[in-house]
Amino acid sequence: MSQANSLLAGLNEPQRLAVTTTQGPVLVLAGAGSGKTKTLVHRLAYLIAYAKIPPQNILAVTFTNQAAKEMRQRVQALVGGKLRAQPTVGTFHAVSARWLRSEAAAIGYPAHFSIYDEDDQLSLVREALKAQGVGLRVVSPKAVLAAISRAKSELVTAEGYLSWAEATPFTSIVAETYGRYEQLLRRQRAFDFDDLLMRLVEIWRAQPELLAAYQARWHYLLIDEYQDVNQAQYVWTRLLAEAEKNLCVVGDDWQSIYSWRGADFGNILRFHEDYPDATIIKLEQNYRSTKVIITASNAVMVKAVRKAEKKLWTENASGEPIKIVAVEDESAEAQYVVNEVMRLAKFKDQGLKVKNAETELTLVTDEEESGGEFLPAVSPVVCYDGTGEELTGYAVLYRTNAQSRALEEACLKAGLPYQLIGGTRFYERKEIKDILAYLRLIVNPYDGVSFRRAVVASARGLGLVTVEALLLAASQQNISLLEAAKKISLPGERKRLMANLVDSLNALVKAMPRLTVAELIELAMDKSGLKQELLDGTAEGEARYQNVQELKTVAEERSPGVGQNALELFLTEVSLWQDQDSYKSRQRGITLMTFHAAKGLEFKAVFLVGMEEGLFPHASSFDDPNELDEERRLAYVGLTRARERVYCLYAFNRRLFGSLGPGIPSRFLTELPPDCVESVAGTRFL
Secondary structure (H helix, E strand, O other): OOHHHHHHOOOOHHHHHHHHOOOOOEEEEEOOOOOHHHHHHHHHHHHHHOOOOOHHHEEEEEOOHHHHHHHHHHHHHHHOOOOOOOOEEEEHHHHHHHHHHHHHHHHOOOOOOEEEOHHHHHHHHHHHHHHHOOOOOOOOHHHHHHHHHHHHHOOOOOOOHHHHOOOOHHHHHHHHHHHHHHHHHHHOOEEEOOHHHHHHHHHHHHOHHHHHHHHHHOOEEEEOOHHHOOHHHHHHHHHHHOOOOEEEEEEOHHHOOOHHHOOOOHHHHOHHHHOOOOEEEEEOEOOOOOHHHHHHHHHHHOOOOOOOOOOOEOOOOOOOOEEEEEEOOHHHHHHHHHHHHHHHOOOOOOOOEEEOOOOOOOOOOOHHHHOOOOOOOOOOEEEOOOOOHHHHHEEEEEOOHHHHHHHHHHHHHHOOOEEEOOOOOHHHOHHHHHHHHHHHHHHOOOOHHHHHHHHHHHOHHHOHHHHHHHHHHHHHHOOOHHHHHHHOOOOHHHHHHHHHHHHHHHHHHHHHHHOEHHHHHHHHHHHHOHHHHHOOOOHHHHHHHHHHHHHHHHHHHHOOOEHHHHHHHHHHHHHOOOHHHHOOOOOOOEEEEEHHHHOOOOEEEEEEOOOEOEEOOEHHHOOOHHHHHHHHHHHHHHHOOEEEEEEEEEEOEEEEOOEEEEOOEOHHHHOOOHHHEEEOOOOOOO
């Protein structure tokens, strides 16, 4: 069998067409479970192995780091042998961050810039609001940051914000804050998450010859999840593909659920207008779910106002009817889920230990044991010594994170292990951010956010007044914070503390060329005094110390090299980490996550909880057909995560956000075909 035939073996006819149509624009409308990833991977391998396209001329863009990693591995396995060059595979932001390191000088930035996460951005927004004399009780910093982020996703600058946004007292505050926020970012040689695309587009538009060089390098583009691109990503893609137009986009408008992030699924619906000669291919055969699940999923989407016309079908068995379960309240709901999972998985507690810092703490040091969630000692820490691999096939999906509390309590009480996706992120834990602040400072000594954190973490006696004076001096003199720290005049004890901080950072700078990132983390722990602080003899301190040890493990795996390049690569990966990247498919336990976080995953059985009007669909969508359509698409995503079984639960009464209210069954339940559902015995439905 030829290599081309071997690459096409096992593909259906539309998939083969998507793989072999290598020239010109291609739109692949891929329904849920239709083998989209397989098609993408085989197309990438086909370009390299059969079409003989040099890998260095191919760019594939995914929406999660985990998907990018999986794609690279699968392409390598399909092509066979060791490729002399690798195609570029990554997220929009990871790829853009790498390119900006080379091009940032075009807009007056150094290559060694910082990338600020949401907490860092909020600190700058608060600073900007304070400078305006706007109290934090007058306007929410999070709301202001969200408005700025939305503007950037639309490529709207601070100067153009007021002409773009509807004039209100709030947008007036946002406009001034946006400008000050940009000044603070520039002063600290930092970009935020949205800047990574916005600034690159700015550079390309200003320098056509530079854009032409990028177009000449990447002749073939593959964009996954195209229904979720925002305006910045759309323009980024159009610019890069303009010369060759060998652009293949894959997506499903029925799974577009991120409008609140600026995603516009209209981009995928308008693809044929952008590229009139495009080849349009529909993948409608579902390989994942039963006929019952597919029929129900299609039924939910029938009432969507705006959508591409397609109909999922499957050759799989009919399967179990969808169980509609009515319960008394959220506690009964959680208990039903736990009982049913334990029944289906024939689970028996074989050594689950739940302890708490207030009593005795069992430390979790293995990432697999904790599902990537390294919990602070004030929270229950779960250790599972038994065999619960079958539990990985079960997921509980909910509309809001607040719903996880009752589910977690029921799991802990029953001894049922679980992984929670979307809780406190590992990289947002205080001890992790403290160490990362030191590492960011030795790469970018202008980083004021990291300097403040380093002071609070290891030099508390300095005081924020001193820190603000130093930041102002550095800005006025256009020098780094380390240089300003050497020049600033301070009395007695504060002078000693500042000198110690500077000495610690200088020691790290000096050691950086010869140490790995893991070794730099260990040195930072020693020099900052954080190691001594964490190992204070308490269970909480020990748990936090173990978190830092895990950070070293991550560094060893992902950045084994030495020097500044390895450190910058590590810091970039950390800043671009996503909730979905914390999901462990081999984690022993059921998965608790939101509908949004579940996109792209699949399970043996899913429990859709909180299926009540006002909760799902959310009350905020009732007066807006577009938002209600998005809730409908979210329900479609939830249903199609399941291979074999779906349970839909609603409560007659639910306590949420501190108030108790009656529950009315979701309209999505009433729209399910009667022959696809079964009201579970002993419950009331409608």
